[in-house]
Amino acid sequence: MFTDVLFDIDGVMLSEERYFDASALTVNELLTSSRFLGLQSVAGAYRADLSNDDIAAVRQAVFQRDTVLEKLKNVGVNANWDMVYLVFVSELAHVLGSCEAVPQFKRAVVDALRDGWSVAAIQSLGSAIRQDAQQQVVSYDHYDHLYGGATTRDELFDRARTVFATAFGLELDDHALWIIGQEAFQEWYLGDDYTRASTGKKGFLTSEIPLVQPAQFQSLLSDLLDRKIHLGIATGRPFTETKVPLEFFGWWKFFDEAKVSTASDVLFAEQQVPEARPLSKPHPFSYLRSLTANHDPAALLSTSLPLEGKRAQVLIVGDSIADALAAQRLGASFAAVLTGLEGVAARPKFEQLNADFILEDALQVSALFT
Template structure:
């Protein structure tokens, strides 16, 4: 009998669409804004005042009609901050490939980054490149050239680190570059009202799209708690983006705050134990933290996995391969919901991963746990 249910948010409760939009806008800003590299782009150059049509056009260009998103998801990349970093590097690496035959550019680029990645260093790198080769036009067609054939998240990051080191002739802390992308993403997603900035970015917090009927899902959560089941969350969202929309839809009240793990918590853990990075999904850290309601990073990382006897007690509800892999490593059961990026077409992937259950949506958790043991849709069928 399940005693704990741990939910992912994006692709389960709320649509990922706005997160993907913000990711694309971030990548394009890093490449085209004068604050950063100042290149030109087939998706258009940076500005903050964008219509929905503009945002759609930029996303479809940056992520190649979402095929790049599917490729990232298929190798276990779950965090949008990771997506920003990886796609940005694939385009920057293409531009920097001219360094291999232009020694003056290579030397000047290396000099611009001698002190490491930071915003002014990126702006200086952009000026150097423009001075030596003119203003590059970013086409967003180079993802496969760098990452083609990669099968894991770790392999993607290793290729990104290696190509930058090779082209620049420098060993740089790529985490600093990742941080710049993360901070810029937060500006887009939260908007000026929450970041107290004056960028002109409105943010997306007030335009979240629920994937389930809010009242029906609230009823499900209420009934699960009433039946004695403990509820938790493990999400790639930071804390604010988790709490604000869940409060708006009336869901937050059913979760013990100690059993909610967000990207903010993962960042803290990585700062405490930098040698353990990355701790984002598919690493099971966030699910283990939520299950145990324990914030002791050292103790959690020393926990022997998979946990014995938890397949009958712990159910993870997610939409991604990263969630499935985390559940396997934790030793929990996994219910895949077909409301993520690929929708129902993701079913064969979850079948290959031997998901315990495959559900049309998160509301069918009721059938699993509260309806006389009736299972909505078993993966084996």
């Protein structure tokens, strides 16, 4: 009998749609805003005030009608911050490759990035690109040019890191660029009210879409607690985006905050132990942190995995390949729910990964305890 149930959020409790929207808007801003590269894009110029139709059009262009999202998910990329970084680099790599391969341009790139990644460095890089006569409009169809054939998340990051070393002989801290994308994403998702900025971005916290009927999910969580089941969360969302909507739907009160791990906790751990990066899923770090309620990154990372005897005790409920891989590495059982990006079409992938359970939605977890 399971003693612990650990839930993912996006694709399980709440729809991922707004996160994907924010990711697409962030990539397009990094490429088109005068604050960053200032290039032209088939998704249009940067604007903060967009209608839902405008947002849908940007996402359709940036993620190629979500085919790029599926490719990222299929190799275990779960964090939206990672998606922003990887897609941005793939398009930037193509733009740089289309520029004049002349000494003046290469010198301009090296000068722009001499001190590493910063917003000012990105602006300087954009200026150098715009001065090149061959610079093309960003078309967002170059993901496969950089990442085609990659089968793991680590391979994607390895390829992204080689872009500037190969073309310009620059050894850059890719995490610094990742942080710039992460901060821009937070502006889009949280909006000015939560970031205390004045960008004109409204944010998405007030438009979350539940994937399960809120009252029924409350009943499930209450029943599990009555059965003395320990409930935890391991999510790619930062803390604010986790707590605010779960409080709104009445779910937060059922979870022990010590057993809630978010992207904020992963980011803190990566700062404490930078050589261990990346720690986002499919790394089992967040699930291990929630299971043990141990918040010491060094101690968690020294834990021998998989944990012995936990398959019959620990159940992870997730919607992604990243969740399944994390469960395997942790030594836990895994229940896949078919409410993620691909819906029921994801079933064969979970069957191939030997998921212990495949459920229509998270409410069906109750059947595992009858």
